[in-house]
Amino acid sequence: MTDQRDVWLVVPMYNETQVVRDVILRARRTFPNVVCVDDGSQDSSAAEAAAAGAVVVRHPINLGQGAALQTGIEYARNRPGARYLVTFDADGQHNADDVSRMIARLRTEPLDVVLGTRFQGNTGHIPLLKRLVLRTVVMVSPRAHRLKLSDSHNGLRAMTVEAARRINLQSNGMAHADEFVDIVDRARMRVAEEPVTINYTDYSMSKGQSLLNGVNIVVDSAVRRRS
Amino acid sequence: MFIKPLLVIALLVIGLVALRGRGTNRTSAYLKIALGLFFTFAIYSVLFPEQITQIASFIGVGRGTDLLLYVAVIGFIFFTVFTYAKFKDLETRIARLARAVALASALQEPPLLPVQPPEPSLTTESEPTEQEA
Helix, strand or coil: CCCCCCEEEEEEECCCHHHHHHHHHHHHCCCCEEEEEECCCCCCHHHHHHHCCCEEEECCCCCCHHHHHHHHHHHHHCCCCCCEEEECCCCCCCCHHHHHHHHHHHHHCCCCEEEEECCCCCCCCCCHHHHHHHHHHHHHCHHHHHCCCCCCCCCCEEEEHHHHHCCCCCCCCCCHHHHHHHHHHHCCCCEEEEECCCCCCHHHHHHCCCCCHHHHHHHHHHHHHHC | CCHHHHHHHHHHHHHHHHHCCCCCHHHHHHHHHHHHHHHHHHHHHHHCHHHHHHHHHHHCCCCHHHHHHHHHHHHHHHHHHHHHHHHHHHHHHHHHHHHHHHHHHHHHCCCCCCCCCCCHHHCCCCCCCCCCC
């Protein structure tokens, strides 16, 4: 097994007591370095994550997922020896095996960022409505189109530490996925997609974004572009 | 019929000001001038309501009350847009502050002892420490 000690997983987390320990223990079998950003959870998520061996960075107040990602990225990219950063969800919908493949590509190919995509290969496991909405989002996004992305709202992203230094997410809420693609595009980073499998469990479905949240994302993105 | 272009221009100006520099000294100076004009107009309309009606019919609104209503609506939109921009700005500042606090306290804590992961080959003796803080 390749030595993955130069990789940091960045895991934003908000009220994930039930699953987070298990998710982190499993991820740490391959990736020992995990930073969990506890976004002001009211439950014992932080203790669970720490028990699983993650470094826990706690927001004193709840700020939103985008802000938590940015905090985690800033922590991880300043760790000595860190060469690759991966954003990884705390609800167990991502697989360490997928991350391994993404990191392998960063190691061997001239790439800055590798984004996970649900839309290469078999898409049968994705709920139909979700599939339709995500496809539409990509079709109407000029940047996603230009970068030939098939899935711009996947939480699984791997990047080199140099790329991570250029990430500065301003959207605190859920519009950060668009913003991430924006930054990558503006900085002319070399991007590739890697097919990944998302585990749509009942838990992750209940924690995931409701489709109505798409309204928030669209409005927030529109305002941000102009500011 | 001046009222239509007047209202449209007012809305455009609000939009422009809202989209461009916010929080700068210039913007806040404009805001103060706008407020000043608004108060002058308010006092004027209280003192000389019949002149407000004359102005209203001059620019094609009809009654003075209608003109007041239009001005009030514009003022309300103006306020809403500025408040929204201000809120966004504050949100960003709070996020920066909270992030700084989070990162600083994470570096102060002693590095966590790595818990033995399920597989023995995965001991993480080289977990970077936070000495540089």
